[in-house]
Amino acid sequence: MPRISLSQRIFLVVLAVAVVFAIFETAFVQHFFRNYIVEKSSTKVMAIAQRVSHDQDVIAGFGASDPAAVIQPIAEQYRIISETSYVVVFNMDSVRYSHPVADRLGQRFVGGDERASLEGETYISKAVGTLGLSIRAFVPVLDESGHQLGVVSVGLLLQDLDRETRRIGVVLLSVAAVSLGVGLIGALLLSRNIKKIIFGLEPHEIATLLEERNVIISSIKEGIVAIDRDERIILINDNARRLLDINDQVEGRLVTEVIPGTRLPEVMRTGIPHIDEEQVLNRTVIIVNRIPLKSRSETIGAVATFRDLSEIRALAEELTEVRQYTDALRAQHHEYLNKLHVVSGLLQLGKHDDAVRFIVKTVSVQQKVFDILRTRVREPDIAALLLAKINEAQEANIELELSERSLLPTLKTEAVPSLVTIIGNLVQNAIEALQPLGRSGKRILVECFIAGGRFIVRVEDNGDGLDPQVRGHLFERGFTSKSAGGNMGIGLSLVQMHTTMLGGMIDVSEDHGVVVTVTLDCSMVLGTQECGSEYPEETA
Structure with a gap:
């Protein structure tokens, strides 16, 4: 099986992350928006129901010889203006005086969730009526003496809300698709840039080079100590540890703390190498070479190699x-x-x-x-x-x-x-x-x-x-x-x-x-x- 290159891996990972993120983002936003619509719709139907229940013409209609003839036109006007699914007014026997479908006037209210409203309660519920599942508000209708005449129920069908939610979902999916496209282009550019930074090498090639480097450094008889531009140790091999009598982990520490009197910082600052200098280290004569490390004419550190001259x-x-x-x-x-x-x-x-x-x-x-x-x-x-x-x-x-x-x-x-x-x-x-x-x-x-x-x-x-x-x-x-x-x-x-x-x-x-x-x-x-x-x- 052919090995997948680093750029391909980066592209696939970014693609997978972008797709998963787009899916979850769309689902989350759609769910959040639906809940928002339901909450706003509940507030809306309650406000409309309360307004209808206080309408004096509606209250007066309960005392007419034909209440439906008086209340139906008023209720329909409220329904059309408020863009709700229905405005139903019914008496204490649950007989409708208004309904979007005129044939259902005079019939009993359907749903079973109206009982509490007949006892004077105001609330919002979700139930299946003759038009389908809806969110509806129940508000009692009272006369001037506070006697309950009936109930106003204003509702919005959930299928209408779902239709709006799906419309928003389509918009979100379009935005997600555009974002995904931008992400894929970014992933492609990122993978190419990373590939360039690591000199076109693949991870397994880098691992091989690192292993070879460690083996070579360990096999060298000379001690090696390298520092970065912050004068912190980035490399110290086993022979250097032996000659310097160092057992602790010193990578990342200031070289002056680990090797007092070292001249590596001086070499890094001046850029002047020190070649074949003899000195005594832990009562052992060593010969030292200190060379600045340069990258594109910029000094990025220094390295010292030293060996025991006893042999x-x-x-x-x-x-x-x-x-x-x-x-x-x-x-x-x-x-x-x-x-x-x-x-x-x-x-x-x-x-x-x-x-x-x-x-x-x-x-x-x-x-x-x-x-x-x-x-x-x-x-x-x-x-x-x-x-x-x-x-x-x-x-x-x-x-x-x-x-x-x-x-x-x-x-x-x-x-x-x-x-x-x-x-x-x-x-x-x-x-x-x-x-x-x-x-x-x-x-x-x-x-x-x-x-x-x-x-x-x-x-x-x-x-x-x-x-x-x-x-x-x-x-x-x-x-x-x-x-x-x-x-x-x-x-x-x-x-x-x-x-x-x-x-x-x-x-x-x-x-x-x-x-x-x-x-x-x-x-x-x-x-x-x-x-x-x-x-x-x-x-x-």
């Missing part, structure tokens, strides 16, 4: 660790190759004792580094990072030292990548700050310790300090005081991001160089037991 970051950090190990091996290879050349030269010169002393000194220095890393740094990833940076610094004639009072216990698994990023970037910045300086005695000190329930990382160098113009822009993404391009300028912004994730803060000061102190929430970095073991800060 990407984990992969990048694995690659970073490999690079760090490679750098460490390269630096060690270069350093030991130079030292082997020294040993080889001393041996060739016959200075065996000097060669032995050089070897012992070299081994003792390296052993000291290994001992410090092994005893004070229990996290393998951090130890490997520091070893790589120590060797890199040595290549640049920079002494990188981990203070003997430093302690870095085993970290929470989820905190390791952030600590690698924080320490690695701070040390790398210090190396790059000292490297261009053409002097000896360049030194970097790294400290990690627990104090006051906080985990503190401090990196200080003895360089030339910060340019005042640079200080205010240190943590801006993309800002760098170096001339290199590419990915330069994101190190300290990453440090700030990961510090925020771990509930911490950064302080930058100058003391014969630059001192960067990162204070973290100990409970987010270490276990509760480790946080209870404090190593108070000492004066160097």
Whole structure:
């Protein structure tokens, strides 16, 4: 069976409603009008009957030798003028003195509803007389002394009333037919307009598109939040709920109430998209795209898509660790190759004792580094990072030292990548700050310790300090005081991001160089037991 189109459905529904409405309207109005006619007719016949009953000629006719000869002409005159069906006057024995049909004069009144009027009552009734079913009024005729002489009955045949009602019904049906025609034209135009608004799609096609849309949105790994022009949420998918930790029904609510600090309203107002911006959301690093929604060059809302960078970051950090190990091996290879050349030269010169002393000194220095890393740094990833940076610094004639009072216990698994990023970037910045300086005695000190329930990382160098113009822009993404391009300028912004994730803060000061102190929430970095073991800060 072919599917009925939306326009056909609308047309048929409107047609059915219009037909039913026309039928009920005609029936109701006709019924109402009939009742109105009956009510007005009752009032009319009563008024005529009362007037006839007070007519002195009619009263005098009751005393004539032939009452019918006197009363009949008067009654007929009243009937014709009032356009009633009949005006009947009868005596106390129900004998008629007037009737529209002259042959029925002198006969008894028919209907049986006249008895009360013979007892002096005035009323209206509906009964079948010689002319048919009628509405008739009964009014007693009294002489001057109040003695009842007879009764006047004035009536209207219901068939005459029904004829008038049918005439009105025909008019109503004509009006209803015209209304129905107008309604059908309106239904046709409405169905076409609705079809145009929904791009010519049928309901089942819209339902299919909606189902496909929901499936696609649910399968997207990115979180999606969309708002309308009133800044109210119109769409939020499951991944967005997960990342934002939202369980309630939030569609229809202001986005600023649900996501404090969101910049979606700003994007909608300015029309300027924000592409690939990194931020911390619920202590999770995400990358966000915010784009205004436009329809016919008019901004009607905005949409934000964001994704968790933890997986990407984990992969990048694995690659970073490999690079760090490679750098460490390269630096060690270069350093030991130079030292082997020294040993080889001393041996060739016959200075065996000097060669032995050089070897012992070299081994003792390296052993000291290994001992410090092994005893004070229990996290393998951090130890490997520091070893790589120590060797890199040595290549640049920079002494990188981990203070003997430093302690870095085993970290929470989820905190390791952030600590690698924080320490690695701070040390790398210090190396790059000292490297261009053409002097000896360049030194970097790294400290990690627990104090006051906080985990503190401090990196200080003895360089030339910060340019005042640079200080205010240190943590801006993309800002760098170096001339290199590419990915330069994101190190300290990453440090700030990961510090925020771990509930911490950064302080930058100058003391014969630059001192960067990162204070973290100990409970987010270490276990509760480790946080209870404090190593108070000492004066160097």
